[in-house]
Amino acid sequence: MSDIYATLQEIVGKDYVSNQAEERYFYGRDPGLMPPHEPDYVVMPRTTEEVQEIIRLANKEKVAVVPKGAGLSLTGLVIPQIGGIVMDMKRMEGIEVNEAGRYVIVEGGVTHAALKSHLQKNYPHLRHSIPDSPPIATIVANAVIHGQGRLTQQRGFNSDMVSGLEVVLPTGEVCRIGSCAVSSYWFSKGPPMPDLSGLFLGWFGTTGVITRLGMKLYPCKKMRDVMLYITDRAELIPDIIRKLSHTEMMEDIVVSCAPLPLRFKGVFNMLVYITGDSEEELEFKRKMAWDALREYFESRDGGFMGVSPYMKPSLLAMPSKDTTRFADVSKGGGFEYSGPIAPIEKYPQYVKKLEELASKYNLFYSSAARVIDGGHSMMFSFSYTFNRADPDTMNRAKTALDEAAEFALDEGGVIWKPNLNEQRMVMERMDPNTLKLLGKIKQLLDPNGIMNPGNWEAK
Amino acid sequence: MLELKFDKTKCADCKAVSCLVKCQYMHFDRDTARTEWQKVVNGEDSQVLHDCATCYSCEEYCPFGNHPFYLIVERQEEKGILPAPRPITTMWINQCQPIGRFTVGKVEEKAMSFCFLPQFGILAGGKLFEDIAWSSIFGQEFFCNAVYLHFARMSVIRDRLPKVIENIAKQGIKELVCLHDECYGTFTSLAPAYGIELPFKPVHYYEHLYDKLKELKDEIQPLNVKVAYFRNCSARLIPETDHFVDDIFGLIGVDRVQREYDHENALCCAELIRVSKGPEMADDVQKRNLDDMLKAGAEYCVFNCPGCWDSMVEKVVKTGIKPIHMIDLCKLAIGEEQALTPPEPALEV
Numbered sequence: 001m002s003d004i005y006a007t008l009q010e011i012v013g014k015d016y017v018s019n020q021a022e023e024r025y026f027y028g029r030d031p032g033l034m035p036p037h038e039p040d041y042v043v044m045p046r047t048t049e050e051v052q053e054i055i056r057l058a059n060k061e062k063v064a065v066v067p068k069g070a071g072l073s074l075t076g077l078v079i080p081q082i083g084g085i086v087m088d089m090k091r092m093e094g095i096e097v098n099e100a101g102r103y104v105i106v107e108g109g110v111t112h113a114a115l116k117s118h119l120q121k122n123y124p125h126l127r128h129s130i131p132d133s134p135p136i137a138t139i140v141a142n143a144v145i146h147g148q149g150r151l152t153q154q155r156g157f158n159s160d161m162v163s164g165l166e167v168v169l170p171t172g173e174v175c176r177i178g179s180c181a182v183s184s185y186w187f188s189k190g191p192p193m194p195d196l197s198g199l200f201l202g203w204f205g206t207t208g209v210i211t212r213l214g215m216k217l218y219p220c221k222k223m224r225d226v227m228l229y230i231t232d233r234a235e236l237i238p239d240i241i242r243k244l245s246h247t248e249m250m251e252d253i254v255v256s257c258a259p260l261p262l263r264f265k266g267v268f269n270m271l272v273y274i275t276g277d278s279e280e281e282l283e284f285k286r287k288m289a290w291d292a293l294r295e296y297f298e299s300r301d302g303g304f305m306g307v308s309p310y311m312k313p314s315l316l317a318m319p320s321k322d323t324t325r326f327a328d329v330s331k332g333g334g335f336e337y338s339g340p341i342a343p344i345e346k347y348p349q350y351v352k353k354l355e356e357l358a359s360k361y362n363l364f365y366s367s368a369a370r371v372i373d374g375g376h377s378m379m380f381s382f383s384y385t386f387n388r389a390d391p392d393t394m395n396r397a398k399t400a401l402d403e404a405a406e407f408a409l410d411e412g413g414v415i416w417k418p419n420l421n422e423q424r425m426v427m428e429r430m431d432p433n434t435l436k437l438l439g440k441i442k443q444l445l446d447p448n449g450i451m452n453p454g455n456w457e458a459k
Numbered sequence: 460m461l462e463l464k465f466d467k468t469k470c471a472d473c474k475a476v477s478c479l480v481k482c483q484y485m486h487f488d489r490d491t492a493r494t495e496w497q498k499v500v501n502g503e504d505s506q507v508l509h510d511c512a513t514c515y516s517c518e519e520y521c522p523f524g525n526h527p528f529y530l531i532v533e534r535q536e537e538k539g540i541l542p543a544p545r546p547i548t549t550m551w552i553n554q555c556q557p558i559g560r561f562t563v564g565k566v567e568e569k570a571m572s573f574c575f576l577p578q579f580g581i582l583a584g585g586k587l588f589e590d591i592a593w594s595s596i597f598g599q600e601f602f603c604n605a606v607y608l609h610f611a612r613m614s615v616i617r618d619r620l621p622k623v624i625e626n627i628a629k630q631g632i633k634e635l636v637c638l639h640d641e642c643y644g645t646f647t648s649l650a651p652a653y654g655i656e657l658p659f660k661p662v663h664y665y666e667h668l669y670d671k672l673k674e675l676k677d678e679i680q681p682l683n684v685k686v687a688y689f690r691n692c693s694a695r696l697i698p699e700t701d702h703f704v705d706d707i708f709g710l711i712g713v714d715r716v717q718r719e720y721d722h723e724n725a726l727c728c729a730e731l732i733r734v735s736k737g738p739e740m741a742d743d744v745q746k747r748n749l750d751d752m753l754k755a756g757a758e759y760c761v762f763n764c765p766g767c768w769d770s771m772v773e774k775v776v777k778t779g780i781k782p783i784h785m786i787d788l789c790k791l792a793i794g795e796e797q798a799l800t801p802p803e804p805a806l807e808v
């Protein structure tokens with residue numbers, strides 16, 4: 001038995017560490033297209049102190065550490081590129097709500113499902129921004145990759161809703177970030193002080209392990225409804241989004257397109273979500289949405305469709321099960337998307353490219369674009385499905401996604417949760433001084449380069 | 460090419476112009492109606508082509524069976540007038556495209572058509588269907604396509620209907636009980652209007668229900684309830700079936716309340732009005748209909764068409780009136796349970 005393994009057992013207890021082939025196999029891959037690479041150890045800490053000890057051990061032994069939530073970001077961000085330790089955060093599942101302050105402090109492994117049910121049971125008038133990833137996705141990791149959820153149209157990226165952090169730095173110190181650094185309240189991740197949360201959010205675990213995170217909660221209205229708007233003109237979509245977001249009344253706006261099922265063919269479906277405390281409030285918002293788009297109704301370029309009340313539960317579900325269903329459309333469980341964060345005005349160009357690449361590489365495609373922060377940008381997904389048992393489709397999907405990423409960057413977007421190759425593309429285009437700053441920060445925080453090596457390596 | 464059997468002279472001689480004068484959604488005095496209708500007949504542009512709510516009612520109002528509504532749809536298409544937004548039209552055309560994906564049961568010479576409406580799979584069970592339940596067809600291949608009347612796409616109907624009829628015939632079906640009365644309307648009104656012959660006999664499901672209820676007479680417990688009957692657009696293609704509503708209600712002890720918006724004066728579910736004319740008109744039509752049911756003291760609202768059910772069910776529930784499909788109402792009378800129930804409120808928060 002190696003010293004590292006024995007020490008890990010001492011830190012977390014023997015049930016929560018493994019170097020067995022089964023675990024190494026499982027923790028060496030994710031559901032996306034990046035090649036697998038196995039870790040040497042998998043460890044599941046329960047406390048911040050245990051995380052600290054593991055990090056200290058890793059520094060001493062110069063082994064890599066990769067924090068992992070549910071491993072669902074799809075772009076290989078939790079694949080240990082040089083082996084080492086995968087730190088599975090799932091045992092850190094504490095939830096503490098400050099009802100009056102409308103925020104929650106979650107430990108590093110709390111899932112969206114766990115928080116959702118905790119709030120529904122104990123604080124039904126509060127909610128958080130739920131992404132459409134499968135429910136086991138973790139809140140911390142989702143913020144770490146700047147995820148987006150149901151409240152993103154109104155409130156920005158899920159990481160914009162963070163209200164404080166507790167981080168174990170790569171050198172082992174525990175640091176509090178935001179108001180919680182000076183107060184017992186977790187109401188702000190930075191302001192009115194320098195906002196240091198930016199040293200950790202978006203870094204894919206390369207600058208430390210977040211052990212606790214404050215997340216803002218928002219009023220949970222008594223009712224929700226969904227409207228379905230259809231147009232067949234991609235070039236109108238930016239203006240339609242502008243008009244809808246101008247009302248400042250929509251909870252969420254998601255535009256999708258796919259060649260199948262047949263009702264999707266040749267049209268763009270926009271799901272427009274609204275909330276209210278009364279039927280009158282909902283009705284008013286429905287009317288605002290109709291009025292906003294009257295011009296296109298009259299020109300016959302678009303219109304609202306009736307939504308069967310039997311379809312609504314699945315459309316209103318959080319997370320939406322449809323994305324996950326789509327993920328297995330080719331059977332064999334392969335699905336990955338390149339999701340640039342992009343100017344909304346580029347929607348038509350992106351759609352054209354999505355279809356072009358699908359036909360060039362003979363792939364089934366879909367796209368869902370979520371409006372971010374009242375219409376300042378969108379997440380546009382180039383999604384392709386593949387069968388894991390068929391290396392040829394996997395290759396084609398990978399090439400298509402690489403081209404999509406290249407294209408997205410050329411067209412003014414920035415790649416969201418980029419894989420290693422895409423990180424390279426982003427860094428190649430980055431302002432050189434910014435890139436240098438990135439490197440300096442990383443070097444300063446992680447002098448031994450142990451944290452999730454390979455990612456954001458500014459050479 | 461299939462052509463509408465339309466006789467100009469009948470309209471030229473018509474004094475009443477009931478097709479337009481009786482219209483619930485466009486308001487014409489007789490003279491304007493005559494002028495506007497002649498424009499339609501002559502292939503000129505007319506306000507009618509733009510304002511038509513596509514409720515099908517003029518098919519019933521015309522005393523000569525001259526198919527005024529089918530003519531309106533033809534003219535709208537000729538002129539490129541879109542009653543509904545173009546993408547919604549496209550969506551409808553695509554989603555019901557026959558693509559060889561359908562379901563057939565153990566089909567016999569007498570069979571049931573569920574059209575392309577899954578609700579009928581829920582409804583068509585129990586004693587009322589005990590001798591036919593397995594003999595059913597469902598899917599795009601058997602979809603009657605009449606819905607395109609709402610979208611000025613007679614061309615799609617002309618193109619697809621003969622194939623649909625052929626698909627049904629290929630199953631060896633001689634007698635087809637149509638659970639969607641739009642199918643029955645398609646086979647007995649639309650098809651003959653275009654000279655399409657049927658190699659099978661369509662039977663309206665009301666007739667089937669009526670016959671079965673007579674067989675099960677001893678098991679009927681009169682319901683003794685007051686109901687508002689919700690007439691749907693396709694009922695206008697087949698007014699001759701309306702008497703079955705009263706016949707069935709008579710057998711199961713149901714009182715069809717007297718109200719303003721029933722029979723010839725019925726209002727449609729307005730969901731396609733919402734799509735094509737906007738929410739103001741649709742809300743108004745639906746509200747008037749619901750207020751009328753309440754005023755007449757209805758305890759139940761009885762639906763024929765699953766499309767109307769979907770668009771109205773939640774609104775009916777809100778009034779305190781109980782929504783029920785005709786098949787389920789008959790089931791209640793023989794001690795069975797309502798199968799198609801209102802949806803749970805979708806409030807996922």
Ligand SMILES: Cc1cc2nc3c(=O)[nH]c(=O)nc-3n(C[C@H](O)[C@H](O)[C@H](O)COP(=O)(O)OP(=O)(O)OC[C@H]3O[C@@H](n4cnc5c(N)ncnc54)[C@H](O)[C@@H]3O)c2cc1C
Pocket residue numbers: 066067068069070071072073074077078089108131132133134136137138139140141142144145146147148149203204205206208209210211323324327452
């Ligand atoms: C079907 C489907 C739909 C999706 N829809 C959405 C969507 O609507 N919105 C959205 O945002 N995403 C979506 N995703 C992407 C992804 O699943 C989510 O963003 C998810 O929240 C990521 O969380 P995770 O726990 O799986 O992260 P992981 O993949 O486990 O981790 C992501 C990154 O965070 C790092 N990390 C993990 N924990 C820590 C920690 N404690 N401290 C520091 N770093 C850490 C990891 O090292 C990794 O770099 C979807 C994915 C799928 C498969």
